[in-house]
Amino acid sequence: MDNIRLDNYSFNNSYTMYRVDSIESTNDFFKANYSLFKDKDCLVAKRQTKGRGRYNRVWLSSDDIIISILFKKLHNNTIIAPMAVCLALKELGINAGIKWPNDVYVDSKKICGILIEDEYKTKFEASIVGIGLNMLAKPELDVPGILDYVSIGKDQLIDLILKHYDMLIDTNPKSLIHQYQEWSIILNHSFNYKGKAYLAKRITEEGYLVGLCDDKEIIIKSDEIDIKSALIG
Numbered sequence: 001m002d003n004i005r006l007d008n009y010s011f012n013n014s015y016t017m018y019r020v021d022s023i024e025s026t027n028d029f030f031k032a033n034y035s036l037f038k039d040k041d042c043l044v045a046k047r048q049t050k051g052r053g054r055y056n057r058v059w060l061s062s063d064d065i066i067i068s069i070l071f072k073k074l075h076n077n078t079i080i081a082p083m084a085v086c087l088a089l090k091e092l093g094i095n096a097g098i099k100w101p102n103d104v105y106v107d108s109k110k111i112c113g114i115l116i117e118d119e120y121k122t123k124f125e126a127s128i129v130g131i132g133l134n135m136l137a138k139p140e141l142d143v144p145g146i147l148d149y150v151s152i153g154k155d156q157l158i159d160l161i162l163k164h165y166d167m168l169i170d171t172n173p174k175s176l177i178h179q180y181q182e183w184s185i186i187l188n189h190s191f192n193y194k195g196k197a198y199l200a201k202r203i204t205e206e207g208y209l210v211g212l213c214d215d216k217e218i219i220i221k222s223d224e225i226d227i228k229s230a231l232i233g
Contacts, residue, residue: 004029004043015040015069015162024050026068027115027130034119034126039072044158064145065133065154069165074124078102078207079180080168081114081129086183087168088160092150097185100200100209101222104133105185109144131161177205191225193218 007017018041023029026043028050045066071077082102089096089106096112097105104112115130135154137145146157168176181187186200191211198211198218209220 007044014166015042018043020045022047022049024048025130026066027117027128030068030070030126030128031117031119034070034072034128037070039070041070042162043068043070063136065131065135065158067131067158069129069131069162071127071129072125074127075169076173076176076205076207077116077127077129079176079203080165081116081131082112083168083176083180083183084161084165085112085114085131085133087164088157089146091160091164092146092152092157094146094149096183098180098183099185100203100225101207106144106149109142111144111146133157173205177203186225193220193225 003023004018004020007019016038020026020029020043023043023045025048026045029043030037048066078101082098082104085104086096086098089104094106099105099110102114102116103110104114112131112133114132117128117130119125119128134143134145135147135157137143137148146152181203184200184203186209187202189200190197191200192198193211196213198213201210201212201217203209204219206221209225211218211220
């Protein structure tokens with residue numbers, strides 16, 4: 001932990017920021033060390049060497065926003081995290097949407113991935129919210145970057161995201177899910193799940209996806225779904 005340093009930049013007063021130049025994974029670090037940190041501690045990395053997405057997909061990061069937020073209190077992060085990113089982008093004039101469960105898309109392309117990992121022993125211990133947000137476009141991957149749309153520094157954008165995160169934590173859950181569904185890019189579209197076609201009907205307050213097939217509803221708690229790219233946007 002010698003290379004992890006406290007940042008004196010205040011950001012939002014309710015968060016404490018730590019920084020590291022290079023690390024395998026900010027989420028993995030907090031998973032291994034959450035007992036040493038407090039609620040709303042954040043770790044920002046310049047570079048990840050083994051950054052992971054859902055299902056342990058490996059992705060390398062360099063110029064992007066790489067941040068993990070540690071929560072010691074239980075929140076509905078599956079809903080709140082993508083909404084906080086969307087609100088920050090919308091404040092900058094960027095029209096963003098959410099692909100269930102928590103990817104953020106701009107102009108039909110993924111611009112932000114979020115990995116949420118909860119730690120339990122005999123009870124809830126911690127929740128770690130990892131956010132990877134593309135600042136620079138990656139043409140070879142057909143991935144846009146924030147700087148394609150607006151000129152802003154990484155610290156400023158992190159500040160915006162955390163500001164909205166705090167606001168959403170204090171928002172009525174029913175209001176949250178209503179807004180989440182307004183920004184969803186999959187509702188009322190068809191998607192494939194385990195070899196069958198479903199119609200995305202709604203998102204529950206817990207953040208589960210409700211799909212309809214042959215007049216029967218299915219509740220998907222957390223899994224991969226495929227939706228035609230032409231419908232994303």
